[in-house]
Amino acid sequence: MIRSLFALALAGLFGLTAAAAEQKFALDGDNTGVKFTGTKKGGKHDGGFKKLTGAATVADGDLSTLKIEATIDTDSLYSDNDKLTAHLKNPDFFGVKDNPTATFKSTKVEKSDKGYKITGDLTLLGKTKPVSFPATVEMKEHKLIVNSEFKINRSDWGMTFGKGMVDDAVTIKLSITAK
């Protein structure tokens, strides 16, 4: 009986230690940038999302344990052209009325030659597809800093409008600087 209680207490202590070692960073539109660049015949447009909520966690300072979960408010979409912003919110592209959020949830973070490789599930237009992208991840002065630039194929999520006129590949720029 005494041994069981001791084991339980020990387990609880280790659990507390583990919980204490996990750092959690709240993500929002101020400390996290999700920007995109779309290209078409002879031109390009930049845009992004102003609002998102989520969290990133790192256990024991080990950056390969990084976990990211974020929910983007698609109606907060902006671009370099007001008319284009309205067009992107329409069903031609994001259909924000039917798809008010887009989500990302990391499933694996691996160390690579040039930094880290983050793998996760991206849900866009109600469709979830896995994505992997290279990223630089670092902790500086109690801040989590993540930067990445990668491409996704919009038609993988069923965003097929304007095929041939608007390129399928869209560049995503992710930047997190969270305390």
Place this chain on the structure above:
Amino acid sequence: MPTPPTWMILEMLRDIILPVAGGAALIYALFLMAGRWAAALGAAAAFVAAFLWANFQLAIDEEHPHVLWEQTSRLIAWKPNERYAWHFLPRAALVLLLVGLGSRWTGLLVSCVLPERAWWVKNLLVWVPRWVAILVAGSWVVPAPWAEAHSWIKPALGAVMLFSWIALDGLARSEWSASAAFALSAMFVASGVVILYAGSDLYMKIALVNGLAFFAIGVVSYIAKADCSGAIPAGIAFLPSLIVNVRYQLAPNGVPFVCFWLLALSPLVLLLFAIPRIARQNRWLLLAARAVLVMIPLALAVGLATHYEKLPPFGDEEEAVSK
């Protein structure tokens, strides 16, 4: 007013205008070669063929070497996604087309058997299934949040579809059959213009596909003096439903609300000509009056949209903005 660049016009010609207008005219003409009995069926088949042709694309590349359903639709997914009411537009149109043809043939058969004084039985057999089909198909195309928030939308849409069908069906079965198709064509083209000003290329193209299909059907019907009533239900399904979805989906824009009402209700002006006293007037006078009355709400809608909203920039002009 910004003008679209040449490549955009050529792509519209290749992807929308030629397949839709050419496809509809070809299929309708082929059916008419079988005889006048096939006119209504041919008109319906022409519309279906035109839509299939315009909506099909084969988007395979290095990353997507295999043909998937989602890679083969240009405007509306072949398999509707439950999240999007507007994905059900083609399905609703197909149901109304089939019920329209089925009820028409039932009515013809029954009128051969029943005495003339029992005309109301035939009318019941024709219009009750159509009314039921409208209630069912109309419920698919109303966005769920709107249906929950506004209980009047589904019945109102159903009423507009039913009365539009009554108004256009009578005209399409008359000697001026082609004018019903031309009227629908004008309504869809005007809708396309207003939708473009409201900010959606996609919905504008859906309206344009309808407009061109009905234009081609109208031309063949006029030349062959053939009945094109079989295609009318597709327009009845698409026009008010598309407008409802445009209003629901599009980001705030300067196009006045009244423009969408004018477009969705425009077929109802033709109900005037179902009044016996008016229907007995000189036929040329009726033709002119119909044309004017149809054009008034359309011209008003387009005029208001162009007055209160700017056309989105095309090609080079848009790039200039981004730079």
